[in-house]
Amino acid sequence: MDYLPLFADLKHRPVLVVGGGEIAARKIGLLLSAGAEVFVVAKALGAEVNKLYQEKALHWLAQEFDTHQLDDIFLVVAATNDSTLNARVFQAANQRRRLINVVDDPARCSFIFPSIIDRSPLVVAISSGGKAPVLARLLREKLEALLPASLGQVADIAGNWRTRVKQQLHSLSERRHFWERLFDGRFASLIAANRVEEAEVELEQQLYHPASTAGDVTLVGAGPGDPGLLTLNGLRAIQQADVVLHDALVTPDILELVRRDATLISVGKRAGAHSVQQEETNQLLVELARQGKRVVRLKGGDPFIFGRGGEELEVLVNAGIPYQVVPGITAAAGAAAYAGIPLTHRDYAQSITFITGHCKPESDGLNWSQLAQGHQTLAIYMGTVKASDIQQQLINHGRSASTPVAVISRGTRSDQKVLTGTLSQLHELAREAPTPALLVIGEVAALHQRLNWFGESAQPSLTSQNSPAQWQSVVNLA
Numbered sequence: 001m002d003y004l005p006l007f008a009d010l011k012h013r014p015v016l017v018v019g020g021g022e023i024a025a026r027k028i029g030l031l032l033s034a035g036a037e038v039f040v041v042a043k044a045l046g047a048e049v050n051k052l053y054q055e056k057a058l059h060w061l062a063q064e065f066d067t068h069q070l071d072d073i074f075l076v077v078a079a080t081n082d083s084t085l086n087a088r089v090f091q092a093a094n095q096r097r098r099l100i101n102v103v104d105d106p107a108r109c110s111f112i113f114p115s116i117i118d119r120s121p122l123v124v125a126i127s128s129g130g131k132a133p134v135l136a137r138l139l140r141e142k143l144e145a146l147l148p149a150s151l152g153q154v155a156d157i158a159g160n161w162r163t164r165v166k167q168q169l170h171s172l173s174e175r176r177h178f179w180e181r182l183f184d185g186r187f188a189s190l191i192a193a194n195r196v197e198e199a200e201v202e203l204e205q206q207l208y209h210p211a212s213t214a215g216d217v218t219l220v221g222a223g224p225g226d227p228g229l230l231t232l233n234g235l236r237a238i239q240q241a242d243v244v245l246h247d248a249l250v251t252p253d254i255l256e257l258v259r260r261d262a263t264l265i266s267v268g269k270r271a272g273a274h275s276v277q278q279e280e281t282n283q284l285l286v287e288l289a290r291q292g293k294r295v296v297r298l299k300g301g302d303p304f305i306f307g308r309g310g311e312e313l314e315v316l317v318n319a320g321i322p323y324q325v326v327p328g329i330t331a332a333a334g335a336a337a338y339a340g341i342p343l344t345h346r347d348y349a350q351s352i353t354f355i356t357g358h359c360k361p362e363s364d365g366l367n368w369s370q371l372a373q374g375h376q377t378l379a380i381y382m383g384t385v386k387a388s389d390i391q392q393q394l395i396n397h398g399r400s401a402s403t404p405v406a407v408i409s410r411g412t413r414s415d416q417k418v419l420t421g422t423l424s425q426l427h428e429l430a431r432e433a434p435t436p437a438l439l440v441i442g443e444v445a446a447l448h449q450r451l452n453w454f455g456e457s458a459q460p461s462l463t464s465q466n467s468p469a470q471w472q473s474v475v476n477l478a
């Protein structure tokens with residue numbers, strides 16, 4: 001180990017920075033954030049450092065470096081482009097046994113600045129010992145994405161309760177197990193949802209009445225298929241879950257991200273296949289939560305857009321089950337983007353309407369006169385079965401038969417396919433398209449040929465000269 005990792009308390013301690021340019025400004029910013037009293041020695045101050053000086057956030061000690069400036073200093077940073085001056089500062093600091101960092105010169109550093117993930121009071125630092133700072137930065141960026149911003153608040157509340165936990169739980173192992181359960185359970189989820197008062201109630205309940213602790217449900221949108229489109233909050237939720245109830249539209253790649261020891265339960269509903277009734281799913285959510293489980297209801301797309309998420313939450317509310325929601329990228333947004341089709345465009349469409357092809361049997365139906373108006377985009381979920389009716393209704397109510405359309409199958413996945421044509425050909429396109437598929441109707445659909453970026457650039461269109469056999473030759477987007 002080249003360096004011993006330490007966290008220094010710099011509050012109100014004097015730190016000398018030699019240099020006033022951009023590099024010095026970055027170090028000064030870190031030092032000030034840690035509460036240090038910063039003294040600068042520089043011939044001139046760059047714009048950033050001068051702004052801090054004008055705001056009286058630091059002291060401009062002198063223009064020239066002198067060894068006596070180190071007499072009462074706690075740390076030293078040399079951040080100039082003058083290697084001779086940097087070497088002189090390093091030598092003087094070493095003689096006085098002051099810790100010094102010469103920027104971008106590991107051989108002249110008795111301490112280094114690591115890459116920092118700040119979730120104060122929780123701080124994570126990564127260092128390569130000056131050998132590969134870019135690698136350390138890349139690792140920091142990956143960890144930044146995995147560590148929620150709420151961790152600092154979790155640590156603050158834990159610190160406030162630490163004495164009471166010691167008074168209640170006398171052994172070290174009891175306390176360790178308590179904190180592990182707390183940080184990996186509903187308490188942390190409530191903090192992440194900005195429900196701080198409820199989180200403290202949960203902490204108190206876990207401490208004094210642990211047997212009465214209940215489970216909860218998190219409704220998570222898995223996005224349209226590409227696992228890269230799963231949100232960070234969604235990833236955290238499925239990796240903390242005890243049980244995951246998932247739809248048929250959730251791809252195997254996303255299910256692979258679920259915690260290994262979690263129970264996976266398929267509650268999918270697909271046309272023409274065996275389906276779990278919605279009432280069974282609702283009851284299962286309640287029963288599992290009442291068993292103290294952390295339950296994730298994982299839905300394709302977004303749970304509140306044709307995902308029955310609202311119906312399931314109503315059941316949870318009536319049963320008194322705690323819950324939270326993690327939105328997902330809905331299929332229309334994701335699939336259209338991967339097909340190079342902007343759902344709105346100043347020249348072609350000023351509005352977008354989301355429609356489901358599966359309405360409730362008692363539904364009054366759709367306002368076809370309004371939907372048939374031009375300069376709007378229709379994104380129709382689960383519409384392939386009723387594509388013929390949709391085509392006929394729109395044409396009968398005034399939408400031009402030549403309106404561009406696209407049928408996007410398995411959007412955002414490696415086997416995505418896009419068939420394009422006109423409204424008069426919608427039924428034929430839908431009949432040839434693998435499911436699940438999204439119908440996009442409107443002038444923006446024609447932009448697919450120019451803006452397609454996901455996979456092969458060439459994509460055949462359906463015209464009056466194309467035969468069904470030619471439609472099947474549409475390229476796979478990988």
